[in-house]
Amino acid sequence: MPILVTGGTGFVGNNVVRALLERGDQVRVLVRSTAPQPCFEDLDVEFVEGDICDSDSVTTACEGVDAVIHVAAMVQIGWSQLERQRAVNVGGTINVARTALANEIRMVYVSSVDALGIGSEEQPANEESPRxxxxxxxxxxxxxxxxQELQKVISDGLDAVIVNPGFMLGPYDWKPSSGRMLLGVTKKQPLIAPSGGMTLCHIKDVTAGILAALEKGRAGRNYILGGTTMPYFDAWRLFAEVAGTKPPKRRMGPVIMKIAGFVGDCVSKLRCRELDINSAAIQMGAQFHYYDSSRAIEELGYVITDxxxxVDDAWNWFQTQPAVARS
Structure with a gap:
């Protein structure tokens, strides 16, 4: 029987689909449109048209599957989309979870380190750190x-595992998603980088971790799928080195942070559309999103690529997809 993947058009979901096919699984993908898409070209998958926010289409998609890997989410860092993100990220997830419970199938929920507590330069956070x-x-x-809501369904008997990836780069970032940072830094060549830091991980490692969680993750347990902890300043300089462009010269100070966030919020209001540069994104960039993957390494056999x-693998893939790199 097939494995259902939600969010198969996205960066993580598309890599999961490909990894499942490579190991010989049948794959079913819940998509909002069955129109041909480049991300599925030459992939032998079954499509079910629907939306995770529609419980009926989720029920149809889950019929006759062995398991579901729930990746679909609305990702936008800002203040203005709370209700929409709740509808998708909370409501959609619970639709999938309750359907999986009703069908007695295993579920892997691909969450984010952003659902966990914050780390520091000295002490990366883990799954048990205060949130x-x-x-x-x-x-x-x-x-x-x-x-929080998923744990309630797990307490009702759902066999589900939660994985929390860090900042991912790699191939098949079609939209693009997190690869936009790499492309933005190499195109715009900013002189100043955020003052915080990230946990940079390869999408192939995260994908392998997701499949390992499906096979041997403990129900109700979180697994951080991280990588190398590094300041944004160092990451952006690495991006520039790989791309052969000018690197940033310094970290963003508190005064520039406040000005950039204020200007971004004001322009967002004038345009009636929240920009990527807003006070939430600026404040997030000042934090150290450092995470410890020890649990995943010990229990799932998780491996971290340097x-x-x-960055090389992500950049090289974008060079083969000029239309994506320009978007």
Whole structure:
């Protein structure tokens, strides 16, 4: 029987689909449109048209599957989309979870480190760290709430595992998603980088971790799928080195942070559309999103690829997809 993947058009979901096919699984994908898409070209998958926010289409998609890997989410760092993100990230997740429970199938929920507590330069956070300190933007709130609600369904008997990836780069980032940072830094060549830091991970490692969680993750348990912890300043300089462009010269100070966030919010209001540069994104960039993957390494056999290879692989893929790189 097939494995259902939600969010198969996205960066993580598309890599999961490909990894499942490579190991010989049948794959069913829940998509909002069955029109041909480049991300599924030459892939032998079954499509079910629907939306995770529609319980009937989720029920149809889950009929006769062995398991579901729930990746679909609305990702946007800002203040303005809380209700939409709750509808998708919380409501959609619970639709999938309750359907999986009713059908007695195993579920892997691909959440985010943004649902966990915040780390520091000295002490990366783990799955048991207090879930405090994050900027309470709409994405963080919705992902945190989705895990809280999912745990309630798990307590009702759902066999589900939660994985929390860090900042991912790699191939098949069609939209693009997190690869936009790499492309933005190499195109715009900013002189100043955010003052915080990230946990940079290769999408192939995260994908392998998701499949390992499906096979041997413990129900109700979180697994951080991280990588190399590094300041944004160092990451952006690495991006520039790989691409052969000018690197940033310094970290963003508190005064520039406040000005950039204020201007971004004001322009967003004038345009009636929240820009990527807003006060939530600026504040998130000042935090150290450092995470410890020890649990996944010990229990799932998780492997971490070095940061240079991770960036190289992402950059090289974008060079083969000029239309994606220009978007």
């Amino acid at each position: 405090t300190g994050k900027i309470q933007c709409s994405y963080v709130v919705s992902k945190s709430e989705s895990e 940061s240079r290879t991770t």
